[in-house]
Amino acid sequence: MTASKPKSAWGGGVSPFNVSWGKMFMWFFLVSDAFTFSSLIIAYGAMRHRFTDIWPLPGDVFTHFPFIHGHVPLAYVGLMTFILIMSSVTMVLAVEAGHRRHNKGVVTWLFWTIVGGFMFLGSQAWEWYHFIKGSEEGAYILADGRFARTDDLEPGKLFIWKDHQKTIIEGTEAAQLKASAVKNIKGANLVENEYGNTPLFGNFFFFITGFHGFHVFSGVVINIIILINVLNGVYLRRGHYEQVEKAGLYWHFVDLVWVFVFTFFYLV
Amino acid sequence: MAEEHKHGYYTGDIHNQFVEEHHVPGIKKTIWKTFWILLGVTIFEVAIAFAPLNKELLQWIFVVLTIVKSAYIVGIFMHLFHEQFTFKYTILLPFILIVYLIFIALAEGVYLFDIAK
Structure with missing residues (x-):
């Protein structure tokens, strides 16, 4: 306990960072976690450059939207981003209510944050379901080794991607190529997927x-857990809501990571 | 003790220093402003994803906008801009290593592609 502010933070006798140890270690944990996520996304980038000629375009893969028949590329992940940003806002409002010692406010905003979290998880389950299930017809590996995708909205056509160029084959030629195809791939798993001729795309997605x-x-x-504590008045008795702040740091970090996943997995 | 009237907590380390919580009256306005910026940037990103622009230029726009968004999340929501100078840079400077990792890993990916041709 220091009464007056010392001149130097490094002269001894004070906590140099002037934050609680819990908050400091939450930050240090988040830095290490950020390194883990960075490594994953950078590995994705490296492999995408390695297989740049056959890597699927995300705008061509994530085209589904609930209750809409047709292609709405990226709209659904945009919605997921909105849900997560929104829940980040409710979290920071919970922290703000905590600063005012307004227990009821913390309960309300924390509740909506949890609702947002469940909405995001549900959205991700929906996204995974459609990614794993794939389209009705799937993709073909043709007799000459080429990889051809199909489109449920345009039946009878084959789409061959090579060096970012799309070739469309239709009519009898497409039917012949399908008949002589070596393999039909539907959906995605860790070994193969119908979106591109490399298992790495599915692996990185999962x-x-x-x-x-x-x-x-x-x-x-x-x-x-924090909400249960708030409901029981634990932090009201303690005199501060620092625990809510720490949980908030973690929650904002999750939102932050999604911002990067959104850009480097779905947009670029 | 003056601290009894202030809101805050103790650091909990060997010095057990008192940290005052600075409650800014206009913070709610800042929070909602940040929300609209984040939402606006995200909508803009989805909107221009299929614009007939140079692919490389588009990628750089996305990277810059992502850094802008993360600065708002880390700075305002996670409150890092208002932490002590030393603490701020202890958190941020290690990410220079990530910039270096991006450089070497992507260069390696391009090289592997070139020799596989």
Whole structure:
């Protein structure tokens, strides 16, 4: 306990960072977690450059939207981003209510944050379902080794991507190529997927969005525990809501990671 | 003790220093302003994703906008802009290593593609 502010933070006798140890270590944990996510996304970037000629375009893969028949590329991930940003706002409002010692306000905003978290998790489950299930017709590996995709909205056509150029084959030629195809791939798993002729695209999708989704799930669990404490008046008695702030740091970090996943997995 | 009247908590380390919580009256306005900026940038990103622009230029726009968005999240929501100078840079400077990792890993990916041709 120091009465007056010392001149130098490094002269001894004071905490140089002037934050609680809990908050400091939450930050240090987040830095290390950010390094983990960075490594995953950079690995994705490296492999995308390695297979640049056959890598699928995300705008061509994530085209579904609930209750809409047709292609609405990127709209659904845009919505997921909105949900997560919104829940970040409700979290920061919970922290703000805590600064005012307004227990009821913290309960309300924390509740909506948890709702946002569950909405995001549900959205991700929907996204995974459609990614794994794939289209009705799937993709073909043709007799000459080329990889041809199909489109449920334009039946009878084959789409061959090579060096970012799309070739469309239709009519009898497409039917012949399909008949002589070596393999028909539907949906996605860790070994193959119908979106591109490399398993890496599916692998990175499952690993990166899965790892992020698990972070969201952990965040929701942490927020629920904090909410139970707030409801029991634990922090009201303690005199400060620093614990809500710490959970908030983690929750904002999850939002932050999604901003990067959104850009480097879906947009670029 | 003056601290009894202030809101805050103790650092909990060996010095157990008192940290005052600075409650800014206009913070709610800042929070909602940040929200609209983040939402606006995201909508803009989705909107220009299929614009007939140079692909490389578009990628750079996305990278810059992502950094802008993350600065708002880290700075305002996570409150890092208002932490102590030393703490701020202890958190931010290690990410120079990430910039270096991006450089070497992407160069390696391009090289592997070139020799596989």
